[in-house]
Amino acid sequence: MKEERTIRLDEINVLSVVKDLLLNAWVILLVVISVWLGVSSYSKLTYVPEYTSTATIVVSAKGNSGAYTSLNLTMQMAEVFAEVFQSDILKAKVEDQLGVSELDGRISTAVIPETNLMTVSVTSSGPEEAFRTLNLILENYPQISDYLFGNAVLEVIKEPAVPISPSNSPQTGRYKKMALLVGFAVPVIIIVWLSITRDTIQTPQAAKRKLDGKQLGTIGHEEKNKTITAKRKKKNIAALITNPLVSFSYMEAYQNLCSRLDYHMRHHKQKILLVGSAQENEGKSTVAANLALALAARNRKVLLLDCDFRKPAIQKIFEIKTKKEDDFGHYLSTDDTKGGMLVFVKKYGLYLGVNQVSYKTTQKLITSDKLKFFLEKQKEEMDYIILDSPPMLVASDTEALAHLADNSLLVVRQDRTTARDINDCMDLLSQATAEFSGYVLNDFREFSLLKKLRA
Incomplete structure (x- = not known):
């Protein structure tokens, strides 16, 4: 049966969405281009x-001395003549003289408002065709216009000319703007949708609903x-709580986790x-190191073992050679x-x-009697032994290592692993370890969409 997925506002982390958009900015740019x-x-x-070739014609009336009357009359005649120039009779005469069955172009007329002037234009696919067609129209219109207004005088005040450039330009400006908008919006919508529907843990609220284990802390x-020199040299690979520059909230989170586990x-x-x-890269080694430091600060005798023999990190975190x-x-x-x-x-x-080098025969090391004997001996001297284990989805070493532990916890990084895989790992630890305490949410940036809307 297919599981229904409901989108909740308190499970959406805006920073995760922004990060996805930045990581996929090249995709957006590629689509836009x-x-x-x-x-x-x-x-x-x-x-x-x-x-388009255009001519301007002035229409006047014979023997009319009144200026106002003459203007009104000629304006009316201009409107009628505008229809004459587009009549089928005139078109037929021009087609006959051109020797074509249909004009290659269109005739348009316009009366200039409040004047007795009108323009006649012919638009065609070629400049010569437009110019020639307009000349034939001007030559043949008197044969038709005399039947309408015998007292009308039409005079061309602007002769037609052969156009030297197209009258229409590619109307792509608006379409290009729309294309840019669509090309940008579509991939952004897809990326945002995939980000908010991805089955990862983006907020503590999502963890409580999606994960089966107990949430030990965030x-x-x-x-x-923290310093400019450290950033330039990339000196530290982990933020330790012993660093005086770490934030109070960061230190307090580890102290709370330490108190609960202790x-x-x-x-x-x-x-x-x-x-x-x-x-990998969920901050497991950093959590193990800081937890060991917090316990040691309480005067507990703590041993931190790097059991990730494939990619050891503890010696790098503490800068031990x-x-x-x-x-x-x-x-x-x-x-x-x-x-x-x-x-x-x-x-x-x-x-x-610690380990300086990686080892290939990790299963042999973890399942060895020597490791069991070593741990039993150290339990007599140490208050706590913390095992930094390999990633569970990369190797099966952790399952074998879990049988040697009294308790276990899982580190869950924000928006890193699917809830299904995390639950599978927790089930495995619950079965392999004497007790599974729960999970720790690590490297979480709080930016819940629901909190922002409520604010």
Whole structure:
């Protein structure tokens, strides 16, 4: 049965829509250019130039001395003559002299308001044809006009001339503007529609409706590099709560998350916490690092292990440089019995198990008896052990790792992964881990459309 999807205003994040528009700006530009070129090409292919030759005629009455009477009379005669020039009889005479069955063009007349002047024009596909047709009209109209007004005098005051340029220009200006509007509006509407109907998590309200797990907290977006020098050098790859420049709301979000997990895990005598994510770049390692720092700040003895052996990140986050022989992965893959080469960072009061290089045999490392023995031994010395795990949709390592954890949580980044995939990952953690606490919304920018409308 197909699931019905309802669009709710509180599930629409304007920033996500804007981001999609910016990312697809090249598509919008490409469509606009294509439509513009299409309209321009079509107008050039369908454009037929026309040439117009025009003569101006003054109509006067014989033997009429009254100026006002004469003007009224000649104005009436001009209106009648305007019809004479377009009569079928006159057209037939001109066609006969031209030797054609039908005139190549059209005859138009106009009486200049409040005057006894009128214009006669012939528009044709060629300048010579228009000029010749108009001359024949002027030569033949007396034979017809004498039957109507014998006392009328028609005098050409502006002779016709051969037109040197088309009288019609391609009427593409309006169509091009419409094309630009349509070419811009259509892709924008499509992108906006796809953005707001995409089955990702854009707001906390959407998470509560779409996700099956418990929402442990929301961590807002925080710039990694606060200073100009740091931005230029791109020094930091994560925003740590120990940085004095981070915002209060960012630090408070982690403190709240830490309080909730600390209370729950101590109450249930849990020590190993797995931090996972559905995909890469959801901020999983940053959440694990900051959670470890928050717990260490409470005088808890914390060990943070980088169990993402494919793409380790903890050593980069804490800017630790070690040799390959000191890697936690090297300890697991060899007969080394020194205890995993843990690094104690006095600055943070934190124990770390890091990796400088990536390892291919990740399943072998995670399912090894050596890792189980190591964790059991560390549980006796540590208050908490946090496992930074690989992305669940990229590798199956997390499922095997989850069996070793007492508790787990899933990091969900804003507008990153579909709700269906997130729920599948949470189901997997619920089955594999002793307990699944819920999910953490990470890197969320609050810009709900419903909040803005209410404001």
